[in-house]
Amino acid sequence: MQFTTDNLNSLEKRYRANLVNSLSGAKSANLIGTQNVDGKPNLAMFSSAFHLGANPALMGLISRPNSVPRHTLENIHKTGYYTVNHVTEAFYEQAHLTSARTEKSEFELAGLTAHYEEGIQAPFVAESPLKIGLKWVRTVDIEENGTHLVIGEIVFVGLPEGCLESDGTVDIQRVGSLAVTGLDTYHSLKRIWIK
Amino acid sequence: MQFTTDNLNSLEKRYRANLVNSLSGAKSANLIGTQNVDGKPNLAMFSSAFHLGANPALMGLISRPNSVPRHTLENIHKTGYYTVNHVTEAFYEQAHLTSARTEKSEFELAGLTAHYEEGIQAPFVAESPLKIGLKWVRTVDIEENGTHLVIGEIVFVGLPEGCLESDGTVDIQRVGSLAVTGLDTYHSLKRIWIK
Numbered sequence: 001m002q003f004t005t006d007n008l009n010s011l012e013k014r015y016r017a018n019l020v021n022s023l024s025g026a027k028s029a030n031l032i033g034t035q036n037v038d039g040k041p042n043l044a045m046f047s048s049a050f051h052l053g054a055n056p057a058l059m060g061l062i063s064r065p066n067s068v069p070r071h072t073l074e075n076i077h078k079t080g081y082y083t084v085n086h087v088t089e090a091f092y093e094q095a096h097l098t099s100a101r102t103e104k105s106e107f108e109l110a111g112l113t114a115h116y117e118e119g120i121q122a123p124f125v126a127e128s129p130l131k132i133g134l135k136w137v138r139t140v141d142i143e144e145n146g147t148h149l150v151i152g153e154i155v156f157v158g159l160p161e162g163c164l165e166s167d168g169t170v171d172i173q174r175v176g177s178l179a180v181t182g183l184d185t186y187h188s189l190k191r192i193w194i195k
Numbered sequence: 196m197q198f199t200t201d202n203l204n205s206l207e208k209r210y211r212a213n214l215v216n217s218l219s220g221a222k223s224a225n226l227i228g229t230q231n232v233d234g235k236p237n238l239a240m241f242s243s244a245f246h247l248g249a250n251p252a253l254m255g256l257i258s259r260p261n262s263v264p265r266h267t268l269e270n271i272h273k274t275g276y277y278t279v280n281h282v283t284e285a286f287y288e289q290a291h292l293t294s295a296r297t298e299k300s301e302f303e304l305a306g307l308t309a310h311y312e313e314g315i316q317a318p319f320v321a322e323s324p325l326k327i328g329l330k331w332v333r334t335v336d337i338e339e340n341g342t343h344l345v346i347g348e349i350v351f352v353g354l355p356e357g358c359l360e361s362d363g364t365v366d367i368q369r370v371g372s373l374a375v376t377g378l379d380t381y382h383s384l385k386r387i388w389i390k
Contacts, residue, residue, distance in 0.1 A: 002353050008349065020250075024223055025244075028219055051215070051222065051243065051257075052257060054211055055340070057211070137339060138339070145253060172377070173376075181367040185364065187386050189376070
């Protein structure tokens with residue numbers, strides 16, 4: 001079956017959002033940790049963190065214009081730091097709860113634990129096996145739809161023993177990181193490539 | 196175990212590339228189809244296509260400065276079109292061959308078949324079950340590392356019957372799309388979320 005520009009434009013808004021969100025396939029499931037200038041922690045589910053370059057070590061993150069995790073961008077700009085925490089099967093349902101609009105702490109709502117590393121003004125998720133600390137570099141406004149590309153430099157990586165191959169590759173399946181497709185469909189990864 | 200900025204900067208180049216490429220977790224495995232102004236087709240493996248927005252329907256793609264698929268960006272800029280084709284277990288080893296430097300057609304090298312849709316000046320991969328046609332919108336230069344963010348509007352979607360849920364979500368596991376982690380580790384997806 002096919003969709004063309006005319007079909008796509010005439011689809012009901014929610015249906016279209018589900019369809020188009022699915023088209024990019026596998027996305028990484030991450031909790032983004034930030035804090036405001038008073039140190040109040042914030043946690044939000046994102047499926048838009050991506051690799052941007054190894055040297056310098058950069059990641060990109062797309063922030064929506066009026067999305068639920070709207071404090072995330074403001075906190076990044078004010079403190080200059082944020083964390084990317086891989087979500088695993090052990091706590092993905094808790095992680096998903098952070099998508100709800102709440103005045104409570106998302107850590108409390110989700111039953112997750114804040115963890116701090118020296119020099120990084122943002123909370124990590126203690127339950128996450130792969131934790132990345134980022135220093136904000138720049139935000140690029142995507143004028144076509146009001147989203148923002150947040151560019152950050154990796155300044156901290158924490159991962160479990162035994163998950164790093166001899167060539168530096170992280171065994172993501174062993175870490176247990178999940179993929180997301182569409183808006184809220186979670187998948188575990190099953191390796192099929194034998195190097 | 197941990198890495199901080201100092202550790203990261205002192206790592207051997209290839210080791211560092213493998214490590215940092217792994218940190219973003221699950222990425223989608225896609226073949227990008229383009230053609231030059233003479234209509235010569237080009238095909239290149241990318242793991243950097245991502246969802247940018249549903250209205251308008253936009254995708255982003257990160258193109259490296261001097262990467263193997265260096266014709267891709269030039270072709271997109273000259274013709275204004277490109278295709279994103281999900282890679283499945285049935286042909287991922289063929290797809291991976293397009294990463295090699297070659298003067299031959301990557302379609303020929305990989306044993307894959309070009310397929311065309313009216314109005315789109317770029318080849319699709321006939322073997323791919325989920326084909327997306329994009330019209331180039333704009334390229335944003337990422338000055339921090341010389342990469343390029345290519346923004347495109349989705350103008351065509353082709354997918355198999357029976358893979359679309361009633362709310363518009365594509366069942367990516369049924370489509371058979373793969374995830375990539377690091378530089379070249381492929382994974383199938385196993386759904387764990389029951390809505």
